[in-house]
Amino acid sequence: MPKMSYKDFSIGLTGGIGSGKTMVANLFAEQGATIVDTDDVARNLTLPGGEAIEPIRKEFGEEFIQPDGAMNRSLMRELVFSRADERLKLEAILHPLIRKVSIEQAEAATGTYVIFVIPLLVELPIWHGMGTRILAVDCPEELQIERVMKRNNMSREQVTAIMAAQATRQQRLAIADDVIVNDKSVGEVLKEVVILHAKYTEMAQKTGL
Secondary structure, eight states: OOOOTTTTTTEEEETTTSSOHHHOOOOOOOHTEEEEEEHHHHHHTTTTHHHHHHHHHHHHHHGBOOSSSSBBHHHHHHHHHHHHHHHHHHHHHHHHHHHHHHHHHHHHSSSEEEEEETTTTTTOGGGGSSEEEEEEEEOOOHHHHHHHHHHHOHHHHHHHHHHHHHHHHHHHHHHHEEEEEEOOHHHHHHHHHHHHHHHHHHHHHHHHH
């Protein structure tokens, strides 16, 4: 049987900052799914020698590149979350490259099916249609804020500024085919993942017939 393409069946996993996307994706990976994490792809593109470094240097200037050749993430984060026009410039550089690399990874996938982890699936048209089925990881906003403050050592104001630049919970839930509410223990979330994985595996197999 020919290898099934991600175009025939794949999952677009999305959720706001601090919702637990990475944890949920890791649980799916343990079940046998191939994970393509666009945040990881973006990070690699902005490491020394990464494909995005020269375009970033040209657009934003030398001060946004560290001595080791990587993008200065903290300086860039400060800029793009205070200036929407600068955020759009960075997105215009990064997201076409992220999409290209993500597709390459998906085409090389060996798992049961592919899950694309895309934080900005709702916000950016370039990601619309990536994933034949959408899974949203959701949690109460106050829990998001607490998690990110603790994890990233950020102030409440910094976290809420990031959240304000992202889609709302309602916007994500409106496009979701499936939802995992991540306000419970890892064990409870795993039970939901196992059920969804069985469902996705069956759907992938039917698609591949």
